[in-house]
Amino acid sequence: MELYKLRFKTASKSADEIKSNYDSVPPSTELLEKMAEAFRNLNGTEVVGGAWDYSPHSYSLYGWSDVDDEKFKELIYSIEQDEMFGSYPDSREEFDTDWESGEYESSAALHFDKSDFEVIEKIDKSCFTLR
Structure with missing residues (x-):
């Protein structure tokens, strides 16, 4: 896996583009x-993402700045x-409560098309200690 600092470039993202991703x-x-x-x-928002050989x-989204939390909350x-994959259909209050308390956990990894990003830089993993 390789880590990258990325910037969303989704100013013109359309519903049809999203629909085309569904099998x-x-x-x-x-x-x-x-x-x-x-x-x-999210256009212009910076994140940390990982590139995996299997995808x-x-x-895959790893993190974002706290100042962008509301934007990601709305997307997520x-x-x-x-209805097929979501865990909170029509359950805004429950979702908000879980998000605010830190109890929210996605049922799947968040993966986004590489075309939705500009790569800012590759992150040197030697700077991190895994525990």
Whole structure:
């Protein structure tokens, strides 16, 4: 795995782009529009992401700055509305409570298309100690 400092470049992300990523039945048009809006709101936001050999076309999200927490909260809540894969459909209050208390845990890794990012720099992993 390689770590990178990345910047979202999603100013023009559309619902149709998101829909094309679904192999099975995609979410409703309304939900796809909310997801696209959340992506557009992330445009310019910097994150740390990992590139894995098993997923050559995406980065897995590892972290973001605390100042961007609300943006990610909205994106992740929209993802959690997916009736097939989401854990919080129509459960905003429960999601907000879990998020604020630190109890929220995604049921899957968050992977995003590499095309949604600009690579700022590769992170030197030798600077980290794994525990």
